[in-house]
Amino acid sequence: MNSVLNGMVLDLKGAYPVKEGPLNHLRLAVKDLFHLAGVPTSAGNPHWLESHPVPDETASSVLKLLNAGVELVGKTLTDELAYSLNGINYHFGTPCNYAAEGRIPGGSSSGSAVAVSMGLADIGLGTDTGGSIRVPASYNGLFGLRPTHGVIEMDNMVPLAPQFDTIGWMTRDLETLSKVADVMLPPQTVHLPKQLVVFHPIIQGRHLWTDDATNWLADRAAVFEAVSHIELDESLLSFASETYRTLQGFQAWQVHGEWITNEKPVLGSDIAARFDWCRTITEAQYEQAERDRASIRRQIDDYLPSDDTVVMMPTTPGAAPLLDETPEELADYRNELMGLTALAGLTRRPQLHLPVLKDQGAPWGVSLFGAMQQDKALIALSERLLEVNDG
Missing domain, CATH: 3.90.1300.10 (Amidase signature (AS) domain)
Structure with a gap:
């Protein structure tokens, strides 16, 4: 895990069978806070990796996406314990902001954002406590949703501040983001604000x-x-x-x-x-x-x-x-x-x-x-x- 320029810390291509579902043909990259049964979770820190057992259960949020037909392609870098908005990890390095050379990628879901921005994944699953979906989405030119707090279960994950921890995702287009929402969110009455x-x-x-x-x-x-x-x-x-x-x-x-x-x-x-x-x-x-x-x-x-x-x-x-x-x-x-x-x-x-906008060309x-x-x-x-x- 000494090079994470593309945001990935673990290649999981082919590790999970792809099921039939509404998200077929979409590739998923998962922030390294989500537990996958049999796969170590580092939470962006090598000592956390060494001092915690390998999970024996998978986060229900990931299971929802797997059951909907995604292909899980990898785990992605997070800032240490998800406690940053920069995307700079002291131990493992800084993913490259493919969309804005010379600029930080934004954290703590930086790896998921970069993997999507570079086209290695179509869905970047992450968490947003203080902005960790919205900020890397902004910095990398992606769509990103922080849902209503509490509408998605946060089981089998490494928390930071449960009062604010929220699962979210980033995509290159709104259509894909919407398809993920249909799988992840409970039924809602859609009323367009006027x-x-x-x-x-x-x-x-x-x-x-x-x-x-x-x-x-x-x-x-x-x-x-x-x-x-x-x-x-x-x-x-x-x-x-x-x-x-x-x-x-x-x-x-x-x-x-x-x-x-x-x-x-x-x-x-x-x-x-x-x-x-x-x-x-x-x-x-x-x-x-x-x-x-x-x-x-x-x-x-x-x-x-x-x-x-x-x-x-x-x-x-x-x-x-x-x-x-x-x-x-x-x-x-x-x-x-x-x-x-x-x-x-x-x-x-x-x-x-x-x-939808640029600032300083970024x-x-x-x-x-x-x-x-x-x-x-x-x-x-x-x-x-x-x-x-x-x-």
Whole structure:
């Protein structure tokens, strides 16, 4: 596992018989957090691999896809214990961002994103706790869905923060993403939202909603009965980021603290620093963050009062950061990024990334962010939006 430029850590072609089903002829790459019976799980860390038994059960989410006819082609790299948004793994390396040379691939589902982007798989199965489907989808020019929290079982997996952990997937086209949704999601009544709210985030005085985004939406505004605009100032985004980080960090220590304390594994410096901070979060800080979460959720609920309303917003601040940015620069960027990605986690809502824009010549795009249990409505609305030709 010393070279993962294509995102793969384990070739599984031919290891599982292909069944007949709606996903025939589609290849699946699975993030190395999902247990496969008889196959080791590394969770992106060699000491985790050494200190945990080989699983004897397969995650039900993977079984759903296998039973629907996919071909499982491999396991893919994850950031250590899925606790990053960069896609840079201290032990195993950094998958190549095929869509944006010289830029990070985005984590922690980086391997699945790169495998799909390079055409080695059609479906990249991953997890999204703080943005780990949406961010690599944005950086690699893919469609990516973080479903409503809790609609897909998270059994037989390595968790990070169960309050936020969500199974998601990335594809090169919306049709494939929709086919996977039909297999993975429970039945839902599809009602296309008629009211659009556009979030205009501002970070360090920079408006993230660009002229290109405005022009792209202008060609599609007729899809909605009404379009309104709301500025999200930096104070709200910072508040959401800090609230999320505290809740996630407290849970991450509850999940992994005993193993880290007892086993003393070697971790990448950024991951180690993150867990060192997690160790210091108190019950009182966690409880205050829960109250802050409720406050943020009420505010977002005010913006989306019914299933008839959907938000469109930038998924990330822009193109993926460059590979040569310093650890300090990446850490500062991560805090800004999480102001955007935290909103779905804090409110348990689904979010779907659409790779429809560029920034600095690299992939970028917007997300649809909607009501709980309206995942398929977001997909149907996206199909409608993409039917409209630019200009």
